[in-house]
Amino acid sequence: MINANPQRINRILIQKTNHRDKKIENIIDIAKKNSLPFSFLPKEKFKKFEDYSHQGIVAYVSPVEYTELEDFLAKEKQYKKVVILDGVEDPHNVGAIIRTCVCAGFDAIILPKHRASLINATVEKSSAGAVNHIDIICVNSLQNVITTLKNNDFWIIATVMSEADNYYDIDYTGMNFAIIMGGENSGVSSTCVKNSDFRVRIPMYNDFNSLNVSNAAAVIIYESVRQIQKKK
């Protein structure tokens, strides 16, 4: 797996030992080359894997095949619609957002390798199987992705809590765009906000400023759908 399809590996755990054998060195090399997150754990933390013949190495594998950004960009389509998850950690939220993206006819979900819930069994279940119906792109750096998207005629829309346009006051039609949704606690990171072309917020009432991130995503995603359908 690690040689044939390293991009499907979400995380590697390596049991700490007194000597590092060749096999482990080799895996670390491949992990580094492919920017796969790996960590060393003491023997007692490996107890939970004792039903598997793990030989001191465990890899979490995604139930879906990830798509490479370049392959996605190379696909022919007039206007592409993408959601970027910037640190969304709850797998139920990640799953629900993917489900909404598929229902709404979005083209891809982009998530960072190191600061998010990657695609695991819980995400797959919460997505009601939607993970198999959309391109899922897993990247090392959201900054690089944003730059690449901009160079490919995408407009970047960051969702924020503070002063910004209402999400229904910008025009989603006639362009490629990527909507960045922030993590449950931290929101969209300041660098992503800075590099975005539009900043939008969902108006809140009742002095209660706390929409669930998957619900917020649904609201904005379907507003873009509404505008696009109305324009046709």
Place this chain on the structure above:
Amino acid sequence: MINANPQRINRILIQKTNHRDKKIENIIDIAKKNSLPFSFLPKEKFKKFEDYSHQGIVAYVSPVEYTELEDFLAKEKQYKKVVILDGVEDPHNVGAIIRTCVCAGFDAIILPKHRASLINATVEKSSAGAVNHIDIICVNSLQNVITTLKNNDFWIIATVMSEADNYYDIDYTGMNFAIIMGGENSGVSSTCVKNSDFRVRIPMYNDFNSLNVSNAAAVIIYESVRQIQKKK
């Protein structure tokens, strides 16, 4: 509790015994009079309550005070916005929908006593505390509620999966309205659909017809907000 505030009781469990004593008869009477769901359980099912001195009776109590429909209708407000949950069973979904209602400035949530997740600790947590910021109305019959709402100048909007107007093609402004969201598997019941004034659907793409109910609710709720804000 059962005498002072019976409406806060979600469900009563009574341990089966050989003889029915006065106290139990009395509780059953009050339960019947207040339409509180109750059931008899064999002794072994009461094992899990053994840490409480339960004396053969356990009641599940809502963490919030429910509002009476008449009290809600008597409140002065120009246009009221309500969500009715017709059999939504997952407490996480109920909580998330309440949270969205509060964020969007909706006025009440109505849910049936007998076929839904009532307000419990999971709902409260999923709502991020929103259950304390909105009128929650718990009723025996959704049919009666719909009739009462109609008699009080409310328009009833049912969400369906089949042929119907797109949710963004109806006008939510200048009226009291109630949006009915259906259960995760069954959707809005046919009697509720029949008694509704509008039937709306959320358009789906990718042949993937499966939006999570809390996300679907968020989409429609915020479309009504958008229209009302735009009209101002």
